[in-house]
Amino acid sequence: MDPNRRTEAESPWGDAARIAIGRASDRRIVAADPDGVRRTLSDAEFPAWVAARETERRVRWVWSSTAEWYPSLLAAGVRIERCHDLRLSHAILKNAVPGSALAAHAQWDAPDEEHAPALFDLDTGPRRDALDEVLRELARQDESLEASSDPGRMRLLLAAESAGALVASEARSAGVPWDAAEHNRILEDALGHRGAGGVPTTMARLAGEVRGALEDPQVSLDSPPQLLKALRAAGMHVDSTSKWVLQEIDHPAIAPLLEYKRLARLLTANGWAWLDEWVRDGRFRPVYVPGGVVTGRWAAAGGGALQIPRQLRAALRADPGWRIIDADVSQLEPRVLAAMARDERMADAARGQDLYDGVVADGAVATRSEAKIAVLGAMYGATTGDSGRLVPRLRRVYPRAMRLVDEAARTGEEGGTVATWLGRTSPPLDEATRRLLSTATTAADEQRALRRARDHGRFTRNFVVQGTAAEWALAWMADLRIRLAALPAVPAEDAAPRSGRAFARRAHIAFFLHDEVIVHAPADQANAAAEAMRESAAAAGRLLFRGFPIDFPLDLSIGDSAVA
Known part of the structure; x- marks a missing residue:
């Protein structure tokens, strides 16, 4: 069988009849079915009409942006199975298909309205949610898709990206179950009680110790220039206040200063102000931005969902009668590289065991820590220190894997672009570096240009791996949300009403972070949800890497909170 050919049964979030959704000139909703028949609907009629179509046939909803259209459906309790997000697909196809007509339509490059800067008010062309513009953009994307180097893989990437947009909206709608009282307890244990002027008591005590050791009672520990001046006045020859510099210094001010800086990060990122702003009625609802990073990884436009510290995980707590199923993939990127x-x-080396242990068993390096340094160095282009010493050993033992990243780096250094497994394309070398490479007349200019080119090569080296890992994660979640939807709804008395109308009675994805997924499920469905997570991980591997024997084991736990 052609390894790139995938049937509908193998990809349940794949092909379906397309219904385009947009706005008429009077702002009413207009839907166009595959036969070109149009139906005009009010905003109030829209959810019930969508729900009815979902039960009649396999539908792929084509719309300008999932972030703009889907939240109102979820608020009405309507969940859809699949969509085609034109804005996200536009970004992928425009970069992947040279000469694509998509490049001339800048209105599709704009961020979603929810994520747009307050001053964003550019006249970039027709409104992208107008139905006629939706249909024109769809036609342009269909043409670009067929012109891509591998339409089969690109079609799968667009479906996965759009499915990820559905997951992002659903996760925000359902929210992350969050215990505000537990969060407050964690903050008080770590930071102390909120004292005068908003400075927690433990932090105030540490600040006093630092000022005493520095013999400077007025220095602000939150001002790097002031702190640097005080450190130097105390006899420390430093040019930075970073912890990497400070931890090498033997002075009585350093230990309390490092602890103060650690607690200050917690207070700033996830302290009481964060709790007040982002947690409402037992739910944390961050704003995810699918495809927000050039590699395809997600970003966050609010709430900091992609950097919740482990220290706060105990506050991520299931509703009564429900469970948290937390799963993350062991060494996702190295497995993807293989x-x-x-x-x-x-x-x-990865099969059935820790991949780094397998690298040691293969004789590439002597210890697990060396294996981790070597593998990460290979993917990120580290050439000095332990990485520089260990990476050549990997070339001898794993020549195919190393050749792939080495060639990606070489392409980037030469100014070319690289692509992920499914076809997301890296941005080109910037024009300033290109000009410098072609016009450098001095040795200094030439060296500067070469450094920039090598930096770009390190970026393309990692782009192919990190981007493909992001594609695997999208495939995992796309398959998982379908499997969870097939689990039966619980009785109303067992519902988790704070998860909203769409998910109060159903297991659902509540959180995603690169290679980790958290599901909130009724207690009697926790084991079934966990099995669905395992099966979806295996299915994602088969879908992307058909025929190649690689596994993606999950570190999985079931409990009342995200702390195993």
């Missing part, structure tokens, strides 16, 4: 490169020896 599969992309078809490096069977590296895949064997």
